[in-house]
Amino acid sequence: MTATQTERTRGRFVLIGCGDAKTDQPVAARDLYTSSYFSVKRSYAEAAVQWARTAGRRANSWGILSAEHGILMPRQTVAPYDTTIEDLRDEPIEGESHYWLPSGERAESRLDRWALRVHSALADWLRRPYAADQKDSPCRELVVLAGSDYIDALRERGIFDGRPTAIRTGRETHTALPPKATVRFPFQERDFDGMFDQMEWLSDRTEELEAAAKPARRTELTAFDGGFERESATWQASHSGVDVEGTEQAGLDAFETVPERFLATRQTSLTTDGEEE
Template sequence: MNGSEEPESSAVSRQRPDLVLVGCVKTKHEVTSAAKDLYSSPLWRCRRAYAESLGCPWYILSAKHGLLDPDERIGYYNLALNDLRAEPRRAWSTRVLDELKSRVPSLRNKLIEIHAGATYVTYGLEQGLRDADATVHRPLAHIAGVGRQQAWYRERLRRGCA
């Protein structure tokens, strides 16, 4: 069952993912730090806490850096995928797929959960993962609004994400 349209009650949503991809956010600290510590919005804190709670590998989708290991040290930057035209977004998606394939030798039969806005997936990333025979699950794809997304995370986290 590939795709992002599975309802929350589906079997996919009850499985622990093999890998989690978390979109970066605009709000950042202006210091060089581990990527997971650079981003600073309440939504980021929820995404990070959720990804860490799953106990599986997770990576950050960065508009500037592509695929980031959470512990990779980076400095402040000011670039959003929304700032880019369609072709650079497609190139970014190809770059991220290539980086992911170099870190995870086979995506076949892997359940990959994506916690990022539509801009991160609609220019080839999601389709590229499907083409590699991964199952893609985007649990928040149909939840509009940052507040509602944060509530979704808080419902699933024992210690919260504030």
């Protein structure tokens, strides 16, 4: 892994769009969406946030952009839902509007309110502490992989740029995105012909990322949604390369072939005067 590749894997957060096809029961968010398109995005996200093999590690993480929930963490249990961006677009908020969007417009529709939820969740997610002595956000790069309906709704409202303002007090609310974070939108930055073109690009990038991280996999930590997982050492019984049942059965088979003379034992008991009985 080159110095440039290493630097790019430090402080990387990946946000991927959800999908229409879902399971029919509550599961972890990473398993809720069942389409091949989402699966490819998830594989890319998991590969992109692996630890860099450096002494000065910085946290990496990935999440899911949802029309119903805003931002979901991969291990968060979620029930199936049917909400789409179009369902929110022209639906007014009940009651008085309390916020100006970062774009300067009033938050008056459900889509506006959703955008504010995403902004607040982004601020919390990108700043949450990964170390006790960490004061600044670890995020250096935010990669957003979602359809234009999601991205346009957020960018038009300034969600990746400014801060919402409370109408009554005139004060800015919620923390803006980390100042050192670069926001990228690969789907919008490249001239893709469609979903399958995106999937091919993602698959190629995933292979490159996995190949770059391969030398470090046995000794380095991998961060998914802020949690840490270490691959099992080769000597651990839980390692996928060990056939535990087969090993146990082989031991039993070998035991059964031991000559009987080695299995016989002499049982004795002691009397009170010390003589064998």
